[in-house]
Amino acid sequence: MVLAASFVEDLVRGTxxxxxxGAVYGLIAIGFVLAYKTSGVFNLAFGAxxxxxxxxxxxxxxxxxxxxLAAFVLAVVVVAxxxxxxxxxxxxxxLPPGSSLAKLVIxxxxxxxxxNLFELIVGFEPxxxxxxxxxxxxxxxxxxxxxxxxxxxxxxxxxxxxxxLGAAALAALFRFTAIGLQMRAVVESPRMTExxxxxxxxxSAFSWALSSFFAGLAGVLIAPRFNTLSAPDFFNxxxxxxxxxxxxxxxxxxxxxAGGLGLGVAIAIIDTxxxxxxxxxxxxxxxxxxxxxxxPFIVLFALVTLWPELxxxxxxxxxxxxxxxxxxxxxxLTRSPWLTRITIVFAVCFFLVAGLVVFLRADASWxxxxxxxxxxxxxxxxxxxLTGFAGQISLCQGAFAAIGGFTxxxxxxxxxxxxxxGAVVGACIAAAVSALLALPLVRLGRVWVAIATLAFAAFFDxxxxxxxxxxxxxxxxxxxxxVPRPVIGPWDLADDKAxxxxxxxxxAVAAYVVSAVKTGTVGRTLAALRGSEVASRSIGISPTRAxxxxxxxxxxxxxxxxxMLSIQQKNVNYASNFAPFAALFWLVLVxxxxxxxxxxxxxxxxSFSLMDRIIFQGTFIGWILxxxxxxxxxxxLSPKWRFVLFxxxxxxxxxxxxxxxxxxxxxxxxxxxxxSARRDAHREPSADDAVPGEAVA
Amino acid sequence: xxxxxxxxxxxxxxxPFHALFDVSLAVAPGEAVAxxxxxxxxxxxxxxxxxxxxxxxRGQVRVEGADLTGAAPHRFVRAGVAHATEGRSVFASxxxxxxxxxxxxxxxxxxxxxxxxxxxxxxxxxxxxxxAQLAGDLSxxxxxxxxxxxxxxxxxxxxxxxxxxxxxxxxxVDEIYAQLERLRAEGTALLIVEQHVxxxxxxxxxxxxxxHGTIIWEGPPADAAxxxxxxxxxxxxxx
Numbered sequence: 001m002v003l004a005a006s007f008v009e010d011l012v013r014g015t016x017x018x019x020x021x022g023a024v025y026g027l028i029a030i031g032f033v034l035a036y037k038t039s040g041v042f043n044l045a046f047g048a049x050x051x052x053x054x055x056x057x058x059x060x061x062x063x064x065x066x067x068x069l070a071a072f073v074l075a076v077v078v079v080a081x082x083x084x085x086x087x088x089x090x091x092x093x094x095l096p097p098g099s100s101l102a103k104l105v106i107x108x109x110x111x112x113x114x115x116n117l118f119e120l121i122v123g124f125e126p127x128x129x130x131x132x133x134x135x136x137x138x139x140x141x142x143x144x145x146x147x148x149x150x151x152x153x154x155x156x157x158x159x160x161x162x163x164x165l166g167a168a169a170l171a172a173l174f175r176f177t178a179i180g181l182q183m184r185a186v187v188e189s190p191r192m193t194e195x196x197x198x199x200x201x202x203x204s205a206f207s208w209a210l211s212s213f214f215a216g217l218a219g220v221l222i223a224p225r226f227n228t229l230s231a232p233d234f235f236n237x238x239x240x241x242x243x244x245x246x247x248x249x250x251x252x253x254x255x256x257x258a259g260g261l262g263l264g265v266a267i268a269i270i271d272t273x274x275x276x277x278x279x280x281x282x283x284x285x286x287x288x289x290x291x292x293x294x295x296p297f298i299v300l301f302a303l304v305t306l307w308p309e310l311x312x313x314x315x316x317x318x319x320x321x322x323x324x325x326x327x328x329x330x331x332x333l334t335r336s337p338w339l340t341r342i343t344i345v346f347a348v349c350f351f352l353v354a355g356l357v358v359f360l361r362a363d364a365s366w367x368x369x370x371x372x373x374x375x376x377x378x379x380x381x382x383x384x385x386l387t388g389f390a391g392q393i394s395l396c397q398g399a400f401a402a403i404g405g406f407t408x409x410x411x412x413x414x415x416x417x418x419x420x421x422g423a424v425v426g427a428c429i430a431a432a433v434s435a436l437l438a439l440p441l442v443r444l445g446r447v448w449v450a451i452a453t454l455a456f457a458a459f460f461d462x463x464x465x466x467x468x469x470x471x472x473x474x475x476x477x478x479x480x481x482x483v484p485r486p487v488i489g490p491w492d493l494a495d496d497k498a499x500x501x502x503x504x505x506x507x508a509v510a511a512y513v514v515s516a517v518k519t520g521t522v523g524r525t526l527a528a529l530r531g532s533e534v535a536s537r538s539i540g541i542s543p544t545r546a547x548x549x550x551x552x553x554x555x556x557x558x559x560x561x562x563x564m565l566s567i568q569q570k571n572v573n574y575a576s577n578f579a580p581f582a583a584l585f586w587l588v589l590v591x592x593x594x595x596x597x598x599x600x601x602x603x604x605x606x607s608f609s610l611m612d613r614i615i616f617q618g619t620f621i622g623w624i625l626x627x628x629x630x631x632x633x634x635x636x637l638s639p640k641w642r643f644v645l646f647x648x649x650x651x652x653x654x655x656x657x658x659x660x661x662x663x664x665x666x667x668x669x670x671x672x673x674x675x676s677a678r679r680d681a682h683r684e685p686s687a688d689d690a691v692p693g694e695a696v697a
Numbered sequence: 698x699x700x701x702x703x704x705x706x707x708x709x710x711x712x713p714f715h716a717l718f719d720v721s722l723a724v725a726p727g728e729a730v731a732x733x734x735x736x737x738x739x740x741x742x743x744x745x746x747x748x749x750x751x752x753x754x755r756g757q758v759r760v761e762g763a764d765l766t767g768a769a770p771h772r773f774v775r776a777g778v779a780h781a782t783e784g785r786s787v788f789a790s791x792x793x794x795x796x797x798x799x800x801x802x803x804x805x806x807x808x809x810x811x812x813x814x815x816x817x818x819x820x821x822x823x824x825x826x827x828x829a830q831l832a833g834d835l836s837x838x839x840x841x842x843x844x845x846x847x848x849x850x851x852x853x854x855x856x857x858x859x860x861x862x863x864x865x866x867x868x869x870v871d872e873i874y875a876q877l878e879r880l881r882a883e884g885t886a887l888l889i890v891e892q893h894v895x896x897x898x899x900x901x902x903x904x905x906x907x908x909h910g911t912i913i914w915e916g917p918p919a920d921a922a923x924x925x926x927x928x929x930x931x932x933x934x935x936x
């Protein structure tokens with residue numbers, strides 16, 4: 001009897017304990033569902049928006065000495081909706097309804113760009129140890145303990161109450177008000193809403209202001225949970241919240257809140273009881289610590305892959321989409337062989353010159369960034385295959401790369417195996433994991449693939465990395481995850497120049513393989529699937545086989561690149577190199593520069609590691625002016641501009657999914673071709689005029 | 698009396714594609730006009746220009762004399778133009794009742810909604826049985842009835858009906874045309890875009906024949922029949 005009573009008591013305590021974090025998940029889940037319902041955007045930038053408000057509140061209160069209320073009004077009531085309005089007006093209004101993949105990519109770009117832009121404008125620097133404070137005075141110091149089992153802090157109660165009230169208020173808004181109905185109508189078809197006499201642009205602006213207000217509110221309320229405000233933490237919280245939102249099928253606000261609370265409570269209860277089970281069942285010990293952080297991601301992954309109803313609540317297409325002008329025709333549907341030849345000749349010349357300069361003149365730090373650029377280009381080729389060829393957005397390339405890195409580390413550390421062999425083994429393991437992961441994903445829509453891979457990346461980050469046989473466990477905390485440089489016969493790669501040669505060789509082989517894939521059967525199959533899955537199936541193409549192959553190749557390349565990066569840095573450096581939020585920027589870079597070509601990956605690699613050094617520090621201007629003293633005073637620019645710049649270029653993804661550089665290059669080529677055609681024909685070409693015009697004349 | 702709709706020298710298209718070339722037409726109050734032509738000659742574009750969905754590149758669009766060229770569609774609606782678009786013209790993600798509420802609320806204010814709903818369900822009992830069902834799950838005929846029900850409660854000055862009969866069973870087409878007849882009796886002008894010629898000819902006062910983006914003939918329905926048939930068969934289209 002005593003045992004039973006204590007069991008119930010523990011159960012209740014666990015439940016109470018789980019409510020505050022559950023309320024946080026619920027708050028974000030509500031905001032996420034709100035944005036999805038009213039704008040059709042899978043708003044991964046929700047965390048970034050919440051972060052901006054939380055940081056602004058903190059800055060106004062602690063740095064500028066404003067009162068709580070004034071800081072709240074600024075951060076949540078004014079700035080948060082204003083951000084939403086700007087995003088709607090400048091970006092999302094111009095996207096046709098239903099372009100969910102483009103919206104997702106833009107949201108990913110924004111989640112990289114917004115926090116950095118904010119930090120640059122306000123001059124905010126996340127400083128460790130300055131704990132954010134809540135809305136109410138002394139929120140972390142006053143406690144309430146209604147049942148004598150668990151004491152809620154005032155901050156926690158505030159978040160809980162606001163989450164419940166917010167869900168109720170928003171549900172009522174959708175259920176009972178005209179604007180609620182109008183917001184749902186506009187998501188489906190702004191034009192048809194207009195035909196009902198309603199101003200669609202105002203409704204959509206209101207939707208964005210409302211969901212952004214909610215993002216700001218959630219940000220300020222959850223900030224006290226963190227020791228330090230940082231954008232990646234907010235992003236990770238959004239991934240957890242998506243799991244809660246998925247429980248509500250992404251449309252139900254009360255169920256999203258319930259999902260959030262449920263997750264919080266489930267985690268707390270597992271935390272309470274698992275240790276006791278483990279006491280009796282010793283073999284469970286290694287997983288004990290890792291079960292709870294993994295729960296949301298396992299739930300999310302399982303829901304996405306195993307619950308078809310979630311996916312079938314797919315968006316409705318706009319019946320009036322035909323009113324839009326057709327998308328601008330790509331400058332050329334296939335590249336002319338001339339363009340390819342010119343590109344190759346240019347690239348060879350450029351690399352010869354650049355290579356010579358690097359070899360003869362570069363110091364150690366330049367060698368480091370150049371080598372890093374080459375290796376990252378190899379990793380980015382994995383995105384070229386998956387996103388460019390297969391049209392799938394994967395957010396777990398960082399995890400694949402880390403698998404390569406950790407394999408090299410483990411094999412070298414435990415068995416003294418050669419790191420080059422280790423790199424190949426690591427790449428193979430990454431390929432196998434990637435192919436396995438692909439199996440449940442190949443039949444999902446593209447947006448769901450992105451979400452499922454995000455769940456996997458978060459799972460890898462929260463659990464797998466901490467396992468001793470992956471990340472090294474406790475010993476790696478002290479010694480790091482050290483990786484030696486290899487020696488091939490007389491060739492000692494501890495020398496940085498020698499290692500650069502190896503990195504270039506690896507990249508060259510990878511680039512050759514990728515271009516062979518592109519022109520080979522796999523590439524053509526993937527291109528067909530990208531065009532129309534139904535049409536491809538009807539001519540006997542198996543989407544499963546083609547996509548699993550693409551995932552495997554991509555995993556191999558990422559794993560290989562990750563291993564090379566670890567060897568170069570002589571350490572895996574997981575957190576700074578491969579964490580999910582860091583890897584988001586990879587995708588942003590490749591997609592904005594050119595996801596369909598090898599050069600695109602190379603540009604992305606160069607941009608990642610060289611842009612800061614060459615452009616932002618003013619070095620390039622210095623070269624042009626031939627004197628370092630004449631570099632204008634605005635330099636050096638903050639490296640954060642890099643994130644802002646590329647984050648914002650994803651906006652172009654909707655119009656130019658092949659990437660900016662590729663698009664520019666093709667446009668230039670077409671213009672050249674037109675010019676020469678004009679010269680030949682001595683007349684105005686009328687290629688742009690439509691055929692009906694002639695018929696009437 | 699001012700024409701309820703005037704298109705004056707309108708040219709329009711979609712981006713680089715031109716669909717209409719110097720189209721002029723007028724619809725008088727209470728008049729029923731049929732716009733006929735083969736597939737792809739620009740009939741739907743005329744309808745879209747007339748309701749503001751497509752802004753003309755050249756020319757002017759007037760509703761009851763007021764220049765609405767380039768205005769957003771909601772201003773056309775508020776001026777009394779209703780447009781039942783080609784294909785699905787209901788919100789698939791809203792249920793039947795919400796679809797109706799959306800337009801009644803704007804047209805009649807919060808107080809008028811309940812009465813209008815009753816009236817609509819009385820007129821279309823089939824919809825009343827499905828009031829909580831998502832409009833996307835309705836059959837094609839039921840969807841068309843739903844879009845008619847939205848229009849019928851407060852008779853507009855002009856109804857643009859684009860291919861209302863497309864893909865529907867003949868009995869439902871008859872019913873829809875009966876509703877159009879009723880609307881007309883209440884004084885609503887009609888601009889009917891059709892490939893289904895016989896119904897349109899029976900209903901309308903005047904026929905416009907469109908070809909390659911221009912109006913090539915205009916006249917009474919009695920004279921139109923032969924021409925229409927000839928024209929349409931010339932292009933290999935069975936009306």
